[in-house]
Amino acid sequence: MTILSPLCGDNPGVRENGRVPKPPINQRLAEAAVALFDENGYDETTVDDIAARAGVSRSTFFRYYRSKEDAIFPDHDTLLATVDARLRSSTADTAIVAIIDAVRIVLAHYVDDAEVSLRRYRLVGRVPALRAREIASVARYQRLFREFAGEWLAGTPDADLRAELVAASVVAAHNQVLRGWLRGGGTYDPFGALDHALRYVTATFRHLEQPREEADEVVVATFRRSASPQAVMTAIQQHLE
Numbered sequence: 001m002t003i004l005s006p007l008c009g010d011n012p013g014v015r016e017n018g019r020v021p022k023p024p025i026n027q028r029l030a031e032a033a034v035a036l037f038d039e040n041g042y043d044e045t046t047v048d049d050i051a052a053r054a055g056v057s058r059s060t061f062f063r064y065y066r067s068k069e070d071a072i073f074p075d076h077d078t079l080l081a082t083v084d085a086r087l088r089s090s091t092a093d094t095a096i097v098a099i100i101d102a103v104r105i106v107l108a109h110y111v112d113d114a115e116v117s118l119r120r121y122r123l124v125g126r127v128p129a130l131r132a133r134e135i136a137s138v139a140r141y142q143r144l145f146r147e148f149a150g151e152w153l154a155g156t157p158d159a160d161l162r163a164e165l166v167a168a169s170v171v172a173a174h175n176q177v178l179r180g181w182l183r184g185g186g187t188y189d190p191f192g193a194l195d196h197a198l199r200y201v202t203a204t205f206r207h208l209e210q211p212r213e214e215a216d217e218v219v220v221a222t223f224r225r226s227a228s229p230q231a232v233m234t235a236i237q238q239h240l241e
Contacts, residue, residue: 029065
């Protein structure tokens with residue numbers, strides 16, 4: 001996606017003085033790491049190589065990342081905080097909506113930077129160390145959803161079990177859609193597929209939402225004059241159950 005700068009007409013990303021601003025250092029390091037892993041291989045690439053490609057020192061690299069694999073997943077802490085904030089902004093009767101919104105936030109993170117997401121996907125498929133790092137990241141998201149669902153369901157039967165099932169289902173739905181989008185080269189809008197997948201989740205867990213208190217309903221029934229008293233009582237009982 002190209003974003004046109006309001007300062008510079010049709011020349012995106014250019015300031016008035018004609019210079020293109022450099023991306024933030026953490027972004028430059030992440031882009032350098034992805035490019036070098038792709039070009040030279042993960043094992044062959046060192047932290048010094050990544051720092052040099054990004055135009056910074058080795059010590060600067062370690063101010064942003066603890067290891068070279070961390071540079072491949074640079075935004076997860078920020079994204080987790082965003083997801084957590086969305087979940088915490090909900091109430092008991094909007095918990096399902098909050099979960100759906102949070103899942104869409106995660107998918108949007110990958111879609112908005114499709115090129116990096118696709119390169120990362122190819123790398124993770126080839127490098128076991130990166131695959132292990134990705135699994136650990138997914139576990140953090142699932143734990144976040146599980147803790148939220150656990151608080152939402154607290155005091156109900158099998159709350160811990162049901163919270164685990166909610167979290168696992170949500171993450172599985174997201175990951176299935178994300179993998180399909182990545183395998184397809186990121187060439188289509190995946191949000192329709194995500195909504196379709198989440199409908200299965202909401203159909204399964206919608207009944208867990210805490211219902212609002214409702215006033216007693218009035219049941220009005222009509223019968224033929226010829227109806228027997230037993231038939232009338234049976235029909236009324238069915239409506240009241």
